Amino acid sequence: MYVDCGTLYTGASVVDDGRFTVSDGRVETVGTQESVAGEGERLDLSTEIVAPGFIDAHLHLKGARSMDPMAWVTGTVSEDAARAVADADSLLDAGFTTVRDVGSDVAIGVRNAIDGGEIAGPRVFTSGRSISQTGGHGDMHMFPREWVTDGAGISTLADGADECRRVARERHRDGADLLKIMTTGGVLSEKDDPNEPQFTDEEVTALVEEAHRVGMPVASHAQGSEGIKRALENGVDTIEHGFHVDDETVDLMLETDATFVPTLAIMHRILAEGESHGVPEHGLRKARAASEAHYESVKRAKAAGVEIAAGTDFIGPELIPHGENALELELLVTEADFTPAEAIAAATTTAGRTVPDDVGGLATGNHADFITLGSDPATAIEAVYDVERVYKGGERVR
Numbered sequence: 001m002y003v004d005c006g007t008l009y010t011g012a013s014v015v016d017d018g019r020f021t022v023s024d025g026r027v028e029t030v031g032t033q034e035s036v037a038g039e040g041e042r043l044d045l046s047t048e049i050v051a052p053g054f055i056d057a058h059l060h061l062k063g064a065r066s067m068d069p070m071a072w073v074t075g076t077v078s079e080d081a082a083r084a085v086a087d088a089d090s091l092l093d094a095g096f097t098t099v100r101d102v103g104s105d106v107a108i109g110v111r112n113a114i115d116g117g118e119i120a121g122p123r124v125f126t127s128g129r130s131i132s133q134t135g136g137h138g139d140m141h142m143f144p145r146e147w148v149t150d151g152a153g154i155s156t157l158a159d160g161a162d163e164c165r166r167v168a169r170e171r172h173r174d175g176a177d178l179l180k181i182m183t184t185g186g187v188l189s190e191k192d193d194p195n196e197p198q199f200t201d202e203e204v205t206a207l208v209e210e211a212h213r214v215g216m217p218v219a220s221h222a223q224g225s226e227g228i229k230r231a232l233e234n235g236v237d238t239i240e241h242g243f244h245v246d247d248e249t250v251d252l253m254l255e256t257d258a259t260f261v262p263t264l265a266i267m268h269r270i271l272a273e274g275e276s277h278g279v280p281e282h283g284l285r286k287a288r289a290a291s292e293a294h295y296e297s298v299k300r301a302k303a304a305g306v307e308i309a310a311g312t313d314f315i316g317p318e319l320i321p322h323g324e325n326a327l328e329l330e331l332l333v334t335e336a337d338f339t340p341a342e343a344i345a346a347a348t349t350t351a352g353r354t355v356p357d358d359v360g361g362l363a364t365g366n367h368a369d370f371i372t373l374g375s376d377p378a379t380a381i382e383a384v385y386d387v388e389r390v391y392k393g394g395e396r397v398r
């Protein structure tokens with residue numbers, strides 16, 4: 001099959017009168033209608049704006065419908081799973097053909113049902129439950145301890161290098177695609193702070209060694225500079241949130257070829273509307289305190305040439321619903337000095353770096369996941385919400 005496009009965003013460049021060929025669900029050759037020979041069936045999108053399918057490099061396929069952490073621990077797994085299936089469908093509608101889930105107890109099952117062709121959804125790569133130290137970001141320390149150790153939380157607790165190794169091995173046994181760890185405190189956790197480092201060097205090293213031994217990348221929730229540094233120095237592959245990325249951590253990201261996933265979208269929504277959606281007071285306070293530094297961090301990293309991927313941290317409630325994930329692309333443009341083409345690259349080629357598969361831009365060997373947009377994002381970035389057709393592996397799915 002070959003696809004003729006009006007304007008083609010490949011994820012690396014923008015091509016007028018573009019063409020790419022597809023074989024066995026994967027992209028073969030990409031160029032212009034003049035330079036690439038068409039073979040087999042022609043898909044005529046020659047009057048359309050074509051882009052790679054979007055990737056959300058940081059979300060939670062958790063089926064949450066409230067911002068109140070109490071609801072997350074008292075909800076049932078069956079309800080969460082059913083709602084996560086609906087969310088997967090919404091993501092596909094919005095042009096997201098791949099997502100990286102970084103903390104959920106239902107995403108592995110949803111992934112398997114999508115892979116089996118039983119339900120519709122994007123390609124899902126998941127960490128399963130994330131891993132936190134006791135009293136850390138993933139420990140729900142506003143609740144009784146046994147709710148976390150025995151309940152259906154997003155995180156598993158591990159303390160000491162030996163336990164970290166065991167829990168990392170458990171994630172591999174569960175069928176996780178990557179590991180998600182917490183090396184700082186956070187916004188929605190009550191008793192810690194984004195600037196507090198969490199896990200020792202020995203613990204991070206143990207987690208990373210066990211993951212890398214079996215080919216799993218490691219993502220770290222890391223907001224303050226000390227915890228970002230600790231993650232990078234011990235081999236973590238992606239830095240999530242990064243409120244306080246300073247010159248030293250920028251250099252470390254470049255040196256280690258790490259990817260930075262800032263998750264501007266959740267912060268934006270918490271600040272704009274969090275109060276009326278039940279975000280706890282400590283969350284609102286910490287989000288306000290971090291906001292300015294957060295945008296500065298992204299601009300600093302971008303100017304230095306750090307690889308920055310689009311990720312929303314959306315979980316499913318009305319404030320941060322799946323289906324509105326293109327907000328991250330909009331914010332990269334309006335708040336962080338990205339051009340529309342750079343924002344599309346962040347949500348395709350660069351986001352593809354965070355998962356262990358051939359996804360990302362329309363480039364030779366990648367899965368042929370692509371979408372059409374109703375107008376050109378170069379004119380107005382809001383075009384990224386106007387997804388008309390969605391193709392996954394060369395097949396039309398929307």
Ligand SMILES: [Zn+2]
Nearest residue numbers: 059060102313
């Ligand atoms: Zn998250």
